[in-house]
Each structure stands twice: as C-alpha cells, then as structure tokens.
Amino acid sequence: MISLESYKSQTTSISVVSHLVTAVSTSIIWYATAYIFDTPKELALVMGLAIGSLIGILFALTLRQVITKPVEILVQAIMHASKEHLDINPPDPSKGLYGKKFLTQAVITINDIQSVEDKSHKQLKREHDYMETLLNAAPMPILVLGHEQNIRYFNQTAKNLMSDKIEKKIDQKFGDMFNLAFSEDHTFSDWISKVQQVGLNETETWDRVKLTLPDNTVKMFDMVATYRKDDLNGIELLVMLFDHDKLYMQEADEVSFVSLAAHELRGPITVLRGYIEVFEDELGPKLDAEQKDFMKKMDISAAQLVTFVNNILNASQLDNEQLKIHMAKEDWTTTLREIVDDFKLRAEVRNRKLSLDLPANLPLVAVDKIGIYEVLGNLIDNAIKYSHDGGLVQINSVVKGNEVETTVTDHGIGINRAVVSKLFQKFYRSHRSRESVGGTGLGLYLAKAVVEAHGGQIWVRSKEGEGTTFGFTLPTYDSVADKIDANENMEITRGAHGWIKNHSFYRR
Amino acid sequence: MAGLKTILFIEDDRLISELYARALSKAGYSVKQVVTGPNGLKEAKTGKYDLILLDIMIPDITGMDVLKELRGKDGSGMPNTKIVITTNLSQDDDSRAALEAQADGYLVKADITPKKLVAIVKQIEESGNFKQPAKEKII
Numbered sequence: 001m002i003s004l005e006s007y008k009s010q011t012t013s014i015s016v017v018s019h020l021v022t023a024v025s026t027s028i029i030w031y032a033t034a035y036i037f038d039t040p041k042e043l044a045l046v047m048g049l050a051i052g053s054l055i056g057i058l059f060a061l062t063l064r065q066v067i068t069k070p071v072e073i074l075v076q077a078i079m080h081a082s083k084e085h086l087d088i089n090p091p092d093p094s095k096g097l098y099g100k101k102f103l104t105q106a107v108i109t110i111n112d113i114q115s116v117e118d119k120s121h122k123q124l125k126r127e128h129d130y131m132e133t134l135l136n137a138a139p140m141p142i143l144v145l146g147h148e149q150n151i152r153y154f155n156q157t158a159k160n161l162m163s164d165k166i167e168k169k170i171d172q173k174f175g176d177m178f179n180l181a182f183s184e185d186h187t188f189s190d191w192i193s194k195v196q197q198v199g200l201n202e203t204e205t206w207d208r209v210k211l212t213l214p215d216n217t218v219k220m221f222d223m224v225a226t227y228r229k230d231d232l233n234g235i236e237l238l239v240m241l242f243d244h245d246k247l248y249m250q251e252a253d254e255v256s257f258v259s260l261a262a263h264e265l266r267g268p269i270t271v272l273r274g275y276i277e278v279f280e281d282e283l284g285p286k287l288d289a290e291q292k293d294f295m296k297k298m299d300i301s302a303a304q305l306v307t308f309v310n311n312i313l314n315a316s317q318l319d320n321e322q323l324k325i326h327m328a329k330e331d332w333t334t335t336l337r338e339i340v341d342d343f344k345l346r347a348e349v350r351n352r353k354l355s356l357d358l359p360a361n362l363p364l365v366a367v368d369k370i371g372i373y374e375v376l377g378n379l380i381d382n383a384i385k386y387s388h389d390g391g392l393v394q395i396n397s398v399v400k401g402n403e404v405e406t407t408v409t410d411h412g413i414g415i416n417r418a419v420v421s422k423l424f425q426k427f428y429r430s431h432r433s434r435e436s437v438g439g440t441g442l443g444l445y446l447a448k449a450v451v452e453a454h455g456g457q458i459w460v461r462s463k464e465g466e467g468t469t470f471g472f473t474l475p476t477y478d479s480v481a482d483k484i485d486a487n488e489n490m491e492i493t494r495g496a497h498g499w500i501k502n503h504s505f506y507r508r
Numbered sequence: 509m510a511g512l513k514t515i516l517f518i519e520d521d522r523l524i525s526e527l528y529a530r531a532l533s534k535a536g537y538s539v540k541q542v543v544t545g546p547n548g549l550k551e552a553k554t555g556k557y558d559l560i561l562l563d564i565m566i567p568d569i570t571g572m573d574v575l576k577e578l579r580g581k582d583g584s585g586m587p588n589t590k591i592v593i594t595t596n597l598s599q600d601d602d603s604r605a606a607l608e609a610q611a612d613g614y615l616v617k618a619d620i621t622p623k624k625l626v627a628i629v630k631q632i633e634e635s636g637n638f639k640q641p642a643k644e645k646i647i
Contacts, residue, residue: 266596
C-alpha cells in the first residue's frame with residue numbers, strides 16, 4: 001500500500017516548517033543585528049533578508065529532494081513503462097532521499113500494471129497465432145466472402161490451390177477466381193441470391209462440384225457455404241471445399257473399367273452377331289425349319305447380350321452420376337415404328353406377338369433415341385417374359401397435354417402388389433420371375449433413370465393373373481423448344497441427375 | 509454421293525474387319541483393310557477412297573488423331589471423302605461431341621450387323637446424309 005496520506009502530511013509539514021524557520025531566522029537575524037550588534041537599521045534589514053534568503057534557498061533545495069524528485073522518478077517510471085521512450089531507463093527509487101518506501105511501491109505498481117498489459121497482449125497474440133495456424137493448417141480451402149462475393153479472407157490451402165493467383169488481385173470476386181461447375185440444378189449463385197433476400201443463418205452443401213484450376217486441370221470437391229446475415233465480425237459468407245478428387249476420380253476410374261470391359265465384350269459379340277446373320281442369309285435356303293429356328297435363337301441371344309452389356313454399362317455410369325442423355329427433336333411415330341420393328345423378331349422367337357397402335361398425329365418429341373430404345377427394349381422384354389405363350393404385347397401412344405404417354409401392355413401373369421413398389425429398384429427381381437425368366441434386374445432401374453432424365457415419368461399398373469401395363473411420358477418437342485440451343489441443331493443434353501450442358505459447358 | 513465405290517477400313521480387330529469387308533465386297537464395293545493407325549493414315553491421304561470407316565481404338569495413334577489429321581484444323585480437309593467412326597466403346601460426352609463435329613457418322617459395332625452396315629453405306633451413297641436410326645449412333 002502506498003502511504004500516500006503520510007507522504008502528503010509529512011511533505012506538508014516539512015514545507016510549513018521550512019517556511020516558518022526561514023521567516024523566524026530572518027526575524028532573529030534582523031533583531032540580533034539591529035539591537036545586539038548595534039548596526040544601522042537598513043544594514044540590519046539587508047543582512048536579515050540576505051541570511052534568511054540563504055536559509056530559505058537551502059530549505060528549497062532540500063524540498064526538491066522531498067517533493068520534485070519523487071515526481072521525477074514517477075514520471076520516469078511511467079515513461080519507461082509506456083515503452084514509447086525506450087531510451088529512458090527505469091528509475092532507481094533508492095536515489096530519492098525522501099519517501100523511499102512510498103516511491104519504491106509506486107514504481108513497482110507501475111511496472112506491475114505494465115507487465116499485466118504485456119502478458120495480456122502476448123496472450124492475445126498467442127491466441128491469434130493459434131487461430132491463424134489452425135485456419136492455415138486446415139487441409140481444405142476456407143474463404144470468407146463479402147456481400148458482393150468478393151474474397152475477404154482465404155487460408156493457406158486456398159492460396160495453394162489457386163497457385164497464389166488469389167493474392168494478386170485484392171478483393172476479387174469469388175466467381176471470377178474459382179471456375180466452378182455444379183452437378184445440380186441449384187448453383188452457388190442461385191443459393192446466394194435466394195439467401196441474401198430471405199435468409200438469416202443458412203448452410204448449404206453441394207456434391208461433386210467441378211473446379212477447373214488455373215492450369216486447366218480439373219478437381220472434384222464437395223462444397224459447403226454458410227450465410228450469416230449482418231455478422232458483427234464481418235463473416236457474412238463462409239465457404240469451405242472438401243477435396244473428394246480421389247473418391248470421384250476413383251469412381252470415374254471404375255466407370256472406365258466397366259467401359260473397357262464393355263468394349264472387350266462387344267468385340268466378340270460383334271463377330272458372333274455378324275456371322276449368325278451371314279449364316280441365316282447364306283445357309284438359310286439349305287436349312288430345315290428346325291435349323292432355321294436355331295439360327296433365330298442364336299440371333300436374338302446375341303442381341304440380348306448386347307442389351308445386357310449396355311445395361312451394365314449404363315448402370316455403372318448412372319451410379320457414378322455419369323449417365324447422360326442427348327435429347328433431340330424426333331418424330332415419335334417414326335421412332336416407335338423403328339424400335340418395335342427391331343423387337344418383332346425377339347417376340348416371334350419367344351412366340352409372342354407385338355402390336356403397335358398409334359393415333360394419326362403424334363407430335364414431335366424431345367428424346368434421346370438410344371436411351372429411349374433401351375427403355376422400350378426393357379419394357380418390351382419384360383412384357384414378353386411375363387405374358388403367356390402366344391400372348392399379345394400391345395404398344396400404344398397418346399398425347400396428354402405437354403407430354404406424350406406411351407404404354408406397353410401384356411396380358412400375362414401380372415405382378416403381385418407388394419412387388420410392384422420395388423420394381424424400379426436396382427437388382428430387384430421378384431422370386432417369381434427368377435424361377436422362370438432371366439434378367440439382370442437392371443432394366444427397369446435404368447428405364448426409370450432415363451425417363452426421368454427426360455423430365456418424364458414412368459409407372460406400372462398390374463393385376464395378378466390378368467396382366468401388366470408399363471407407361472412412361474416424354475416431353476413434346478414444343479414444350480422444351482425454348483431450352484434448345486438455337487445454334488447447335490436443336491440439341492439439349494441433360495444428365496440423369498440434371499446436369500444441363502451446352503457445348504460442354506456445365507451449368508454454373 | 510453418287511458413285512461411292514471405294515472404302516477404306518481402318519480396324520485392328522481382323523475378325524471384325526473381315527466380317528464387314530466381306531459384306532461390303534459382296535454388295536459391290538471395293539474395300540481395303542488396314543490394321544494400324546499410321547498405315548491407315550497414309551492410305552487415307554492418297555485420296556483414293558470415297559468412304560473411310562475409322563475405328564477409334566487402334567494401335568499407335570488414336571482414331572481421333574487420324575480424324576484430326578485428315579480433316580485438318582478447320583475441318584475442311586478431304587471434303588470428298590466421308591469418314592464414319594466405328595467403335596465399341598461408350599464414349600464420354602466430350603469425345604463424342606468432338607468426333608461428331610468432324611466425322612460424318614458414328615457407329616457402335618456391336619449394334620451393326622453386316623447387312624445393316626451395307627444398308628448404311630447405301631444410304632450414304634444415295635443421299636449423302638442419313639437419318640439417325642434408333643439403334644446406331646449416326647448423325
């Protein structure tokens with residue numbers, strides 16, 4: 001405790017005493033000089049004042065030690081502690097003659113205050129360094145964006161990812177710096193506009209985001225963004241990217257593997273089919289009815305091999321979100337006729353009949369011919385399998401508003417209700433079908449994906465013992481004509497999960 | 509394209525090339541089979557052929573490169589020769605688009621029997637273009 005009170009009273013006493021002593025001694029000397037030593041009054045007065053003054057000055061000098069010296073020491077201590085004047089040494093309180101205890105305590109207190117401030121300053125810096133290291137050590141790019149999506153903060157990983165380009169322009173727009181493409185209909189920009197209008201605190205994630213780096217290589221990420229409206233610390237939009245390149249690239253590799261396998265399988269299939277056809281043509285006249293029948297069976301078996309290989313390939317692509325369709329303007333009547341023609345032989349060999357019943361003016365549709373060939377193929381195959389010997393499979397088509405609905409109907413064994421709900425699942429085959437027919441369980445799964453990729457729907461109605469109808473819808477060309485690229489001969493492309501792509505630009 | 513007479517078949521799988529060449533010869537066309545890319549390119553450049561059937565997966569040089577060489581940078585090379593790509597691969601979108609841009613057609617071999625191929629070639633001969641049938645990927 002600073003003994004301020006005693007210092008104050010003591011210094012006051014000393015002050016008062018020294019003044020009194022000066023006054024008294026002046027008087028005494030004057031008196032003594034004037035009356036005891038009998039000197040003239042003026043001389044006595046002068047002598048008194050002179051000697052009194054001397055005594056007074058001596059006292060003043062002493063008072064300096066008592067009063068001003070402590071002030072000097074305190075000021076020095078403060079200035080040293082403030083670190084503004086680093087050339088000032090810490091004071092040595094022992095040099096102050098008076099109030100040493102009080103001064104030492106005062107100087108110590110000043111130093112204490114300073115060191116506390118130092119410590120808290122160091123601690124803040126440590127915490128700041130810790131946070132900064134934490135953010136930079138995070139193995140994912142982290143960015144903070146401002147209201148106009150300009151980049152306000154980026155961590156070391158983000159900087160490394162963009163090969164330092166991120167630093168070159170201050171306040172760059174995120175979209176300019178990061179060349180992103182999204183595999184969904186809902187892009188980052190879409191989300192931001194929505195959220196800035198109506199959101200408070202929102203988080204959104206995107207899968208399989210494609211980032212094209214400055215050197216034109218491509219990496220795949222998952223992305224998450226958090227919007228914090230009017231955040232007090234200025235962190236309004238936080239963006240993080242998770243590198244899933246290995247995973248997605250591996251998936252791409254898997255698809256490549258299946259692709260290559262399909263390619264290998266198709267080679268021999270091509271040759272088999274080809275020579276079967278040659279034999280049918282050239283040996284045909286020499287074969288008896290039974291042998292001709294064998295040839296037909298070989299023919300459709302080879303054709304089915306092709307279908308199976310295609311199904312496997314498509315299913316693999318679909319699983320890895322790489323199944324794409326190319327929708328083009330087609331006349332539906334002509335297309336249906338061609339496809340059904342192709343399947344007539346297959347039906348015949350299995351002793352089923354195919355009939356095609358179409359109204360006069362079916363419109364143009366937007367369809368991927370190959371994709372829809374496979375859909376119809378799968379539905380017709382199913383109908384053939386489940387119908388009775390000699391049975392009829394009917395294919396119809398009708399316009400319904402903006403869509404064309406096509407149905408494939410058989411009058412066969414029908415499908416159990418419990419089974420119907422699972423039909424479009426991958427690998428699903430009911431126990432019944434497993435007994436009597438073959439199939440990979442992929443056909444309907446794929447058909448659903450392809451139809452839905454067209455923006456249509458697929459459904460099934462069945463009654464056990466009576467038969468089954470599969471139906472699907474396709475958009476009329478007119479209803480989607482506005483989405484079609486005017487330059488590129490009426491073609492739009494759409495992935496099974498909604499990538500919209502023109503001229504190999506993904507939707508941004 | 510009247511008078512389509514000569515066909516060059518660049519294909520490394522001999523079983524397949526013989527299968528198709530036989531059917532085309534029987535239909536009256538003159539067919540030359542070449543097994544490798546570089547030889548195929550050399551032969552193609554002689555300009556003797558009205559139609560080139562070009563396999564994408566050939567040794568030493570990709571079918572894509574051959575196509576680029578023949579059509580040139582602006583795609584106007586060898587205007588009197590039709591080039592149809594044949595493949596058993598399932599092409600990714602970008603490759604397919606690139607191919608379709610410079611070739612006159614694109615066939616998946618497993619879907620094309622010899623008779624079908626002859627029909628397609630006849631179609632090219634008669635009209636110079638063809639409509640895409642449901643199965644084959646032809647522009």
